[in-house]
Amino acid sequence: xxxxxxxxxLTGAQLSELLxxxxxxxxxxxxxxxxxxxxxxxxxxxxxLLTRELAERQAAEVDELRARGESxxxxxxxxxxxxxxxxxxxxxxxCCSRILQGFIPPYDADVIERCRANRLVFxxxxxxxxxxxxxxxxxxxxxxxxxxxxLERVPGGSSGGSAAAVAASEAIVAMGTDxxxxxxxxxxxxxVVGLKPTYGRISRYGVIAYASSLDQVGPLTKDVRDCALxxxxxxxxxxxxxxxxxxxxxxYTQSLAPDIKGLRVGLVKEFMEYQGVGVEPxxxxxxxxxxxxxxxxxxxxxxxxxxxxxxxxxxxxxxxPAEASSNLARYDGVQYGYRAADGEGMIxxxxxxRNQGFGAEVKRRIMLGTYTLSAGYYDAYYLKAAQVRTLIRxxxxxxxxxxxxxxxxxSPTVAFRLGERTDDPVQMYLSDVCTIPVNLGGLPGMxxxxxxxxxxxxxxxxxxxxxxxxxxxxxxxxxxxxSAGFHRRRATPVQHMNGRRTTVVREG
Amino acid sequence: xxxxxxxxxxxxxxxxxxxTEEERELFTTQLNSILAxxxxxxxxxxxxxxxxxxAVPVSDVFREDEPAPSLSTEEALQNxxxxxxxxxxxxxxxx
Numbered sequence: 001x002x003x004x005x006x007x008x009x010l011t012g013a014q015l016s017e018l019l020x021x022x023x024x025x026x027x028x029x030x031x032x033x034x035x036x037x038x039x040x041x042x043x044x045x046x047x048x049l050l051t052r053e054l055a056e057r058q059a060a061e062v063d064e065l066r067a068r069g070e071s072x073x074x075x076x077x078x079x080x081x082x083x084x085x086x087x088x089x090x091x092x093x094x095c096c097s098r099i100l101q102g103f104i105p106p107y108d109a110d111v112i113e114r115c116r117a118n119r120l121v122f123x124x125x126x127x128x129x130x131x132x133x134x135x136x137x138x139x140x141x142x143x144x145x146x147x148x149x150x151l152e153r154v155p156g157g158s159s160g161g162s163a164a165a166v167a168a169s170e171a172i173v174a175m176g177t178d179x180x181x182x183x184x185x186x187x188x189x190x191x192v193v194g195l196k197p198t199y200g201r202i203s204r205y206g207v208i209a210y211a212s213s214l215d216q217v218g219p220l221t222k223d224v225r226d227c228a229l230x231x232x233x234x235x236x237x238x239x240x241x242x243x244x245x246x247x248x249x250x251x252y253t254q255s256l257a258p259d260i261k262g263l264r265v266g267l268v269k270e271f272m273e274y275q276g277v278g279v280e281p282x283x284x285x286x287x288x289x290x291x292x293x294x295x296x297x298x299x300x301x302x303x304x305x306x307x308x309x310x311x312x313x314x315x316x317x318x319x320x321p322a323e324a325s326s327n328l329a330r331y332d333g334v335q336y337g338y339r340a341a342d343g344e345g346m347i348x349x350x351x352x353x354r355n356q357g358f359g360a361e362v363k364r365r366i367m368l369g370t371y372t373l374s375a376g377y378y379d380a381y382y383l384k385a386a387q388v389r390t391l392i393r394x395x396x397x398x399x400x401x402x403x404x405x406x407x408x409x410x411s412p413t414v415a416f417r418l419g420e421r422t423d424d425p426v427q428m429y430l431s432d433v434c435t436i437p438v439n440l441g442g443l444p445g446m447x448x449x450x451x452x453x454x455x456x457x458x459x460x461x462x463x464x465x466x467x468x469x470x471x472x473x474x475x476x477x478x479x480x481x482x483s484a485g486f487h488r489r490r491a492t493p494v495q496h497m498n499g500r501r502t503t504v505v506r507e508g
Numbered sequence: 509x510x511x512x513x514x515x516x517x518x519x520x521x522x523x524x525x526x527x528t529e530e531e532r533e534l535f536t537t538q539l540n541s542i543l544a545x546x547x548x549x550x551x552x553x554x555x556x557x558x559x560x561x562x563a564v565p566v567s568d569v570f571r572e573d574e575p576a577p578s579l580s581t582e583e584a585l586q587n588x589x590x591x592x593x594x595x596x597x598x599x600x601x602x603x
Contacts, residue, residue: 442563
């Protein structure tokens with residue numbers, strides 16, 4: 001880091017050291033990050049709510065405790081951005097849906113409790129696709145966020161606000177959720193690190209549900225070390241989530257050794273071409289270059305085929321909307337959120353409330369799920385999809401007999417333009433073709449930067465592991481990152497430069 | 509299988525969503541194209557394959573039945589669009 005580097009451009013690990021050595025205060029760090037927010041937020045729109053007063057109080061507490069000589073957790077005083085999907089006690093939580101406008105949760109999600117206990121400083125709630133249904137943030141009731149690398153392009157989704165905030169240094173670290181790629185795809189499109197852990201590794205208690213058998217919480221960070229530090233905060237058993245795994249969480253920073261000699265890496269054929277259609281040439285080239293780098297680092301690489309991955313999109317778009325149609329039945333205008341003013345009787349009140357409260361994509365998925373679960377169609381759709389899900393998981397299990405890590409692209413394309421896919425649901429669904437199978441299998445998956453297109457847009461590499469092999473993923477990711485160095489490039493969005501919106505790229 | 513506009517209206521009733529005429533037509537077209545896309549799954553022989561409804565084999569997670577504090581009535585009602593007499597209030601159900 002050079003003397004001119006602003007505090008907001010540093011990583012959590014770098015700030016942790018400066019804070020522990022009392023070279024900077026948590027209040028100074030917070031002021032630097034909010035100054036950055038004030039500078040670029042008008043263009044990027046990463047946040048739907050800023051919690052300035054709370055953040056200042058939290059930062060002041062950290063400084064006081066430190067002054068008294070108390071020992072603090074590593075990320076104490078580091079500012080974090082939270083996806084608007086976590087229940088945060090006393091702070092409005094809307095899932096970027098009109099139907100939850102004004103909802104003030106009376107309790108904290110498990111992961112929010114953990115962040116508070118670790119004394120992270122809450123910057124605010126970030127933008128997302130409504131109820132996490134989408135791949136671009138264009139389904140947010142607040143309108144889309146922008147990609148810091150090119151303001152005419154989407155940041156990805158659904159955790160697009162969190163990814164863009166980290167990429168633009170509007171946050172040091174952030175949290176997202178991932179049901180079909182909602183952490184990894186925006187991480188890829190924004191050039192940051194994102195991890196979707198094994199299903200059950202992190203509690204879902206207090207996380208607004210979309211598809212409960214697929215939803216998982218995870219961090220978005222500037223580099224792999226911060227990802228490991230965040231995993232130390234988030235992972236662990238929680239009795240309030242019955243699917244939470246009762247397995248002790250390791251110290252993930254122990255995995256940060258750049259030695260991967262003998263690691264067995266499998267390039268997944270179906271990630272490179274779904275049903276015979278290849279990924280964008282620049283994406284494919286960057287992934288193949290990553291394979292070569294892994295080989296240079298001592299890994300043993302091979303190509304593997306998981307044929308049932310060619311069915312993951314229809315399987316996902318049967319299972320996820322089916323679960324969503326049940327989960328979203330609770331938004332009926334009775335216990336919380338929006339209620340339509342008009343309507344005769346209960347049923348009409350429900351129907352008007354849900355018509356006015358939900359956006360088009362949410363309605364589409366509720367309709368789809370209601371239909372595929374309805375009498376006469378259950379076997380043809382839901383049951384069939386659940387059987388194919390078994391075949392997908394078996395393909396993974398078989399591949400892991402000869403591989404420690406599977407790799408491929410995160411997204412078949414770089415960031416696409418705003419509005420480009422909004423009219424065609426199936427085209428938008430294909431954005432997540434490489435990430436969806438990982439959720440269906442319940443496996444850990446990670447996105448790390450592996451290059452840039454000629455136009456300067458980030459490309460992400462996906463790493464997939466066996467259940468509870470996050471440490472292997474972190475080790476492989478760390479070795480790659482330290483060797484390749486793509487994580488040091490930062491996006492600097494600048495408004496109307498030379499008469500057009502553009503971004504300036506600098507090496508950090 | 510082709511969904512008719514009437515079936516879409518029935519599904520909207522089951523899902524407790526009111527659709528405008530425009531939305532009903534749009535969803536009829538879009539749901540049909542999505543359902544047609546799902547047809548490819550029928551190519552696969554899944555006879556004897558057990559369905560997977562969850563990623564981890566969890567079942568019957570029990571805890572001790574110990575009383576513990578929960579949300580107060582005020583907290584539970586604080587977000588209600590309409591409330592009164594310590595209850596959620598809804599439109600009249602029984603005439």
